[in-house]
Amino acid sequence: MDNIKIPTHVGIILDGNGRWAKERGLKRTAGHLAGYKNLLKLSKYVLDKGTKYLSVFAFSTENFNRPQEEVDYLMDLFIKGFNEDRSYFKKENIRVVFSGRRNRLSDKVVAAMDKMEDETKDNTLGTLNICLNYGGRAEIVDAVNKIIKDNKKDITEEDFKKYLYNDLPDIDYMIRTSGELRISNFMLWQISYAELYFPKCYFPDFNEKEYDKALEEFTKRDRRFGGLNNHEQS
Numbered sequence: 001m002d003n004i005k006i007p008t009h010v011g012i013i014l015d016g017n018g019r020w021a022k023e024r025g026l027k028r029t030a031g032h033l034a035g036y037k038n039l040l041k042l043s044k045y046v047l048d049k050g051t052k053y054l055s056v057f058a059f060s061t062e063n064f065n066r067p068q069e070e071v072d073y074l075m076d077l078f079i080k081g082f083n084e085d086r087s088y089f090k091k092e093n094i095r096v097v098f099s100g101r102r103n104r105l106s107d108k109v110v111a112a113m114d115k116m117e118d119e120t121k122d123n124t125l126g127t128l129n130i131c132l133n134y135g136g137r138a139e140i141v142d143a144v145n146k147i148i149k150d151n152k153k154d155i156t157e158e159d160f161k162k163y164l165y166n167d168l169p170d171i172d173y174m175i176r177t178s179g180e181l182r183i184s185n186f187m188l189w190q191i192s193y194a195e196l197y198f199p200k201c202y203f204p205d206f207n208e209k210e211y212d213k214a215l216e217e218f219t220k221r222d223r224r225f226g227g228l229n230n231h232e233q234s
C-alpha cells in the first residue's frame with residue numbers, strides 16, 4: 001500500500017501474554033517475558049517509522065489482584081528489565097517516561113523507573129510512555145486533586161491536560177492485542193478520538209509484520225473528529 005499514514009501517538013494494550021504461554025505449555029510468566037522482549041523490538045520499530053509517542057499498558061492498578069507469584073515476577077521483570085535495558089534505550093535514542101501512581105511500587109522498582117527517565121530524558125527519536133500501576137480514572141482524579149491544590153476555580157480542557165501524568169498529545173490509534181474488545185481503563189482522557197484496532201494475535205506475536213498490517217488499517221480509516229469528512233463537506 002502506498003502513502004501509509006503514520007499516527008503521531010499510538011497506544012497499545014499488551015494483552016494475551018498468559019494465553020500465549022499456556023498454548024505452548026509454559027507458565028504465564030514466560031508469556032510476560034516474551035511480551036517484554038517483543039516490546040523492546042517493537043517500540044524501536046514503531047518510533048523508527050515516524051510515530052513520536054508510543055504508550056503501552058504494562059501494569060494496571062487492578063493487576064495487583066493477580067496471584068502474588070505473578071505480581072512478584074512482573075515487579076522483578078520491571079527492575080531487571082529497566083536496569084539492564086537502559087543502555088538499549090540510550091543507544092536507540094528513545095526517551096522513556098512512566099505514567100501511573102508510584103505508591104504500592106517497591107523502592108527498587110521506583111528507583112529503576114527514575115533512573116530510566118533521567119538517563120533517557122534528552123533522547124529525540126520518540127517517547128515510550130510505560131503505564132505502570134496505572135488507571136485512566138485514577139489519572140483524571142489525580143489531576144483534579146492537583147487542580148484543587150492549585151486553587152483553580154475555572155479550567156479549560158487545555159489547562160486540564162497539563163495536570164495529567166505526562167505531557168502527551170491525544171492518542172490517534174489505540175491497539176489491543178488478543179482479540180479482546182475492551183478499553184479496560186487505559187488512557188481515558190487521551191483516547192477520546194482514537195481509532196481502535198483489535199488484532200487477534202497475542203502480544204508476544206504482535207511483531208513488525210503485524211504492526212505493518214495495523215498501519216494499513218489505520219491508513220484506510222476516515223477520521224472526522226466529530227465533523228464531516230472531505231466528501232461530505234461540499
Ligand code: FPP
Binds near residue numbers: 016
Ligand atoms: C496482559 O497479558 C499483560 C500484562 C498484565 C502485563 C504486560 C507486561 C508485559 C508485556 C511485560 C512487561 C512490559 C513492560 C512494558 C515492562 P495477560 O497476562 O492478561 O494475558 P492473558 O489475557 O492471556 O491472561
